[in-house]
Amino acid sequence: MDLYDRNLELREVQTLQGHTDRVWSLAWNPATVASGLPPVFASCSGDKTVRIWERSHISRTWDCKAVLEETHTRTVRSCAWSPTGKLLATASFDATTAIWENIGGDFECVSTLEGHENEVKSVSWNSSGSLLATCSRDKTVWIWEVMPGNEFECASVLQGHTQDVKMVKWHPTLDILFSCSYDNTVKVWAEDGTGDWHCIQTLGESNNGHSSTVWALSFNAEGDKMVTCSDDLTLKVWGTDIGRMQSADEHVPWNHLCTLTGYHDRTIFSVHWSREGIIASGAADDAIRFFVESKDGLDGNPSYKLLLKKEKAHNMDINSVQWSPGENRLLASAGDDGKIKIWELETVG
Amino acid sequence: MVNSGLINANPIVYEKKERRVRSAPTYNDEYTVEPIDQLESFLLTFLNHIRDIKDPEHPYSLEELKVITENAIEVDDRRSYVRVTFTPTVEHCSMATVIGLCLRVKLMRSLPSRYKVDIKVAPGTHATEAAVNKQLNDKERVAAALENPNLVDMVDECLGASYA
Numbered sequence: 001m002d003l004y005d006r007n008l009e010l011r012e013v014q015t016l017q018g019h020t021d022r023v024w025s026l027a028w029n030p031a032t033v034a035s036g037l038p039p040v041f042a043s044c045s046g047d048k049t050v051r052i053w054e055r056s057h058i059s060r061t062w063d064c065k066a067v068l069e070e071t072h073t074r075t076v077r078s079c080a081w082s083p084t085g086k087l088l089a090t091a092s093f094d095a096t097t098a099i100w101e102n103i104g105g106d107f108e109c110v111s112t113l114e115g116h117e118n119e120v121k122s123v124s125w126n127s128s129g130s131l132l133a134t135c136s137r138d139k140t141v142w143i144w145e146v147m148p149g150n151e152f153e154c155a156s157v158l159q160g161h162t163q164d165v166k167m168v169k170w171h172p173t174l175d176i177l178f179s180c181s182y183d184n185t186v187k188v189w190a191e192d193g194t195g196d197w198h199c200i201q202t203l204g205e206s207n208n209g210h211s212s213t214v215w216a217l218s219f220n221a222e223g224d225k226m227v228t229c230s231d232d233l234t235l236k237v238w239g240t241d242i243g244r245m246q247s248a249d250e251h252v253p254w255n256h257l258c259t260l261t262g263y264h265d266r267t268i269f270s271v272h273w274s275r276e277g278i279i280a281s282g283a284a285d286d287a288i289r290f291f292v293e294s295k296d297g298l299d300g301n302p303s304y305k306l307l308l309k310k311e312k313a314h315n316m317d318i319n320s321v322q323w324s325p326g327e328n329r330l331l332a333s334a335g336d337d338g339k340i341k342i343w344e345l346e347t348v349g
Numbered sequence: 350m351v352n353s354g355l356i357n358a359n360p361i362v363y364e365k366k367e368r369r370v371r372s373a374p375t376y377n378d379e380y381t382v383e384p385i386d387q388l389e390s391f392l393l394t395f396l397n398h399i400r401d402i403k404d405p406e407h408p409y410s411l412e413e414l415k416v417i418t419e420n421a422i423e424v425d426d427r428r429s430y431v432r433v434t435f436t437p438t439v440e441h442c443s444m445a446t447v448i449g450l451c452l453r454v455k456l457m458r459s460l461p462s463r464y465k466v467d468i469k470v471a472p473g474t475h476a477t478e479a480a481v482n483k484q485l486n487d488k489e490r491v492a493a494a495l496e497n498p499n500l501v502d503m504v505d506e507c508l509g510a511s512y513a
Contacts, residue, residue, distance in 0.1 A: 022492075046492060074496050077489075093493050119493050137493070166489070182487065213487065231487075266465065284465065284488075316462055317488070337462070 007348045010288070010310045013330075016053060016340040018064050021046030023334035025078040026322045031085025033326040040065075041322070041332055042088055043340055044076035050090050050100075052107065053340070062342060071098050071109045078122045078167075083129040087150075091120040097134050099150060110150040115142060115157075119164075124177075126170040131155070133177050135165035141179050141189065143197060156197040160187055167216050172223045174245065180214035186228055186238075188254065200251045203228075203238065208256035210236065215268065221275045226254065229268035229281055235260040235291070237304065257301045263289055263309075266317075274323040278307065278345070282318030282333055287311050290345065314339060357439045360407055363415050396422055398459040399433065402451050403507045405444045414438055416448060421471075429463045431456065436471045445475055449485040450494060451507045458508075 022045060029040040038057050044050045050068035055061070074093035081088055088100040088107065097120050099111040117138035124133050132144040132152065141158040163182035170177055177189040177197075186209065188201040203209045212231035219226050224242035229235050237257045245252040266284035273279050279291040290307040314335030324330035329345040396419060400412040411417040416435050423432040433452050437445045449468045456466050468485045470478050484490055494500050 075492060093496055121489070137490075164490075182483075212483070 008308050009348045011344045013342040014062050019045040019338045022336040024319050026320045026332050026334050027079045029081045029085045030325050042079045044079045046075045048072050068107050080123045082125050089123045091123040093119040122167040124168045124170050133168040135168045137164035160199045172219050182213045184210050216270050218271050218273045220273045229271040231267045233264050270320045280321045282321035284317040288313040360438045399455050405447045430465050432467045434469050434471050436474045440476045445481050
């Protein structure tokens with residue numbers, strides 16, 4: 001199926017209100033898909049709370065099922081579910097990361113990770129749920145080992161970025177960590193076999209990288225491509241040899257494949273790659289854009305085309321766009337307007 | 350004076366400009382009068398929003414220190430866009446980020462939320478111009494700064510003197 005030949009339309013399914021300040025980030029619970037449970041996601045905000053949203057089986061409408069409050073004392077910047085969907089990690093400007101456990105529908109804060117000097121900006125679980133990564137304005141990335149009994153032990157403090165670190169993200173299948181920063185670079189981190197973690201690659205301006213803050217990154221389903229978005233108003237796609245990466249002992253590099261430029265007018269804060277290959281981006285120009293790989297790449301490298309652009313998707317900056325892990329074309333977006341919107345990308349005609 | 354602890358101990362103070370309530374059209378061509386008139390009145394409104402902000406170090410307004418002048422503001426109302434360019438009193442002014450933060454907060458509190466605001470120091474007027482501009486326009490850094498009680502007090506003190 002060639003998506004580019006279809007007529008697509010972004011339909012607004014529902015607008016969710018509840019947060020009283022800007023919504024920074026969203027995370028879909030990955031476990032609801034396989035278990036047949038209704039879809040669930042978490043949102044976090046400048047109002048210092050986290051909200052859990054669930055779609056009703058009967059009415060198909062989305063409702064707020066829980067408000068996680070009175071734990072973080074400042075903005076909650078990002079959130080991430082463990083692979084089993086049992087734990088939710090939340091990163092806050094209050095310098096802590098909280099771990100919440102879903103106990104019969106009630107969320108209880110079961111652990112608080114302290115160590116960063118100031119604002120924690122992002123948190124990510126590895127694919128097996130055995131490791132957690134956090135990053136901060138203090139320029140460091142921390143790797144935490146998940147121990148029995150909701151204990152978290154700091155396994156490593158990674159230094160290398162020269163400015164605050166905006167986001168951390170584990171590779172979808174391998175224990176390789178990626179971080180992006182206000183220093184305009186993306187760094188790749190791996191363990192050397194003795195328990196020590198090292199930066200194995202830096203994707204900077206000199207390797208066709210970004211020329212301003214890198215805000216976010218996302219992987220395709222196969223894990224052989226990564227997309228990054230930046231304050232330089234571009235998206236960049238990077239690729240690697242995933243086969244070699246899985247088998248080889250040595251480091252397999254990531255290479256710049258292409259740059260998507262001339263689409264966004266203001267800072268791109270969020271990018272997310274769907275399982276079927278559609279890249280969604282959300283930016284400070286209030287618009288959501290969708291890109292797909294096009295077949296007419298000339299130099300052997302893939303090229304990407306704009307599939308659809310939704311102007312005024314929110315009334316203010318868009319901070320997060322996230323595809324649902326279950327239904328293919330369901331997307332949630334969050335903005336400075338304090339709203340969350342659920343969208344469906346539909347084929348028309 | 351050396352030991353005063355101030356970044357710029359002896360700033361030049363300029364006279365406040367007469368407030369214009371409504372500007373006279375620049376051209377007599379009847380077809381161009383209206384849009385120009387509208388734009389000017391927008392500019393004046395915006396300028397009045399920020400010209401009276403107090404300098405973090407001195408009992409003078411940003412206008413009196415020529416940190417902000419009439420040419421400092423560009424407005425594109427159709428695109429809901431505002432750009433403010435300010436001129437620090439000295440090249441190494443460590444107060445530049447605080448002044449920029451004051452400008453942003455004042456505009457955030459005064460303007461409809463649809464506006465996009467860029468704040469920059471005038472080219473060539475600050476030793477670390479690029480770094481200051483980057484920090485002032487990183488909304489995550491701004492959001493974190495505005496959760497810092499000491500910084501908020503400082504900003505409120507600067508804005509408190511404002512009567513716009």
